[in-house]
Each structure stands twice: as C-alpha cells, then as structure tokens.
Amino acid sequence: MAVWQVHYNAIPRSFYEYSKSNQVDLYEDDWSSILCIDKDFFFGKLDSFIERSWNMSQFQSWGPSDKSDIGITYNLDKNLIVHIRFRLDLRGEIDSFLLPFLEICREFDFLILDQNENLFEPQINNFRPSIENSSALKFVADPIKFIMDFSNGETKTEN
Numbered sequence: 542m543a544v545w546q547v548h549y550n551a552i553p554r555s556f557y558e559y560s561k562s563n564q565v566d567l568y569e570d571d572w573s574s575i576l577c578i579d580k581d582f583f584f585g586k587l588d589s590f591i592e593r594s595w596n597m598s599q600f601q602s603w604g605p606s607d608k609s610d611i612g613i614t615y616n617l618d619k620n621l622i623v624h625i626r627f628r629l630d631l632r633g634e635i636d637s638f639l640l641p642f643l644e645i646c647r648e649f650d651f652l653i654l655d656q657n658e659n660l661f662e663p664q665i666n667n668f669r670p671s672i673e674n675s676s677a678l679k680f681v682a683d684p685i686k687f688i689m690d691f692s693n694g695e696t697k698t699e700n
Contacts, residue, residue, distance in 0.1 A: 543607050544687075544698055545632050547675045551625040551651040553578075557660065567654055573621040578649065580615045583622055586648075587611060590641040599623075609638040625651075631672065631681045639665060 556572035559565070584601065587593075591603040591611065599617050604610035607630070614624040627642065629635050646653065646663035653667070654660050657674065661667040672678055676698050680687040690696040 543628075543630075544680045545677050546607075546609075546628040546630055547672055547677045548626065548628050548656045549671075550654040551627065551646050551663070552654050552660070554650045554652050557652055567658075567660075569624075571616070571623045573616055573619065573623050577619075578622040580613075580620045580622055583613070583645075583649075586645050587613075587642075591638065604638070609635055611642065629668075629672070629677075631675070631677045636665070639668070 550568060552567055553572055553576040556565075556570075556575045557567065559572075559575050560567055560570070584593075587603050594602045594604060594606065594610070596602060600612065600614050602610060602612045609628060609630045611625065611627045613622060613626075615622050629639065643663040643665060651663055652660050653663050655671040657671070659671060661671075676687070676696055679690075679696060687696060691698070
C-alpha cells in the first residue's frame with residue numbers, strides 16, 4: 542500500500558452480524574459461506590465503472606495499484622466472492638471512483654470497515670473521519686513533515 546492511500550474493506554452486513562457472535566476476523570475471514578455473491582455477476586458491476594488491472598490465482602484487481610483501486614479474493618471452485626478490499630488515493634479527486642463503488646456496496650448491503658476498525662454505512666460523508674485521521678492525509682498535506690514525524694516515531698503508516 543502506498544503511503545498516500547487509505548485502506549478499507551467492504552463487509553456484508555450479514556457477515557458482520559454473524560461475526561459478533563462467532564468471533565471471526567472481519568479483515569481476513571471468508572464470508573462466502575454466509576453470503577453467496579456470484580463472482581462473475583459482481584465483477585460485471587465493477588467492470589461498468591473501472592478497468593481491470595492485474596490478477597492471479599483467486600484474486601482480481603481493478604484500477605492502478607498506485608491510485609484508487611479494488612481487490613477481490615474469490616473461491617474459484619464455488620465462483621463466489623470471499624473478500625473485498627479497496628484503497629483510496631488521497632492525492633486527487635476520489636468521487637468518480639468512490640461514488641459508483643458505494644452504490645454497489647449499498648446494493649449488496651455492505652458495510653465499510655476502515656483500517657482502525659471503524660465500521661460505517663457506505664455513504665461518502667461517512668469517510669470524512671476515517672480520512673481525516675489517516676496517515677495518508679498527513680502525508681498528502683505535508684510530505685516533509687510526515688517524513689520527519691515518521692523518522693522521529695511521532696507518526697506511523699497504515700498497514
């Protein structure tokens with residue numbers, strides 16, 4: 542992940558509800574047994590607004606890796622989505638990427654999970670606190686200060 546990107550996960554609401562009583566990791570666990578979303582159907586939704594980039598076994602990416610992008614892990618045998626992560630590039634305008642993606646998230650009843658474990662509805666105004674508290678914004682706002690603070694241990698990068 543680039544220092545100017547903020548990392549998020551799209552989590553099915555039903556998987557979040559399941560996780561509360563089953564102690565699963567929202568960042569890592571496979572939710573395809575809770576909510577079955579056909580890979581090809583979902584990929585078609587993403588293809589409508591962003592270009593596919595690279596892929597490997599059971600993973601497909603959309604968008605350049607140094608910009609706003611989406612990465613999806615899927616179960617090849619079942620043809621189901623397993624995990625969705627996305628990153629926002631804070632160096633420029635994000636609305637043309639984020640608005641259509643959030644529309645898809647609402648259609649599939651997803652919640653958004655940020656890198657600080659904050660969970661929120663997929664509405665653009667809900668991203669403000671997460672972005673304002675990110676090291677990515679600190680870097681974009683003042684790269685020299687960010688590097689100095691990082692070297693002094695006063696700030697850290699997100700994972």
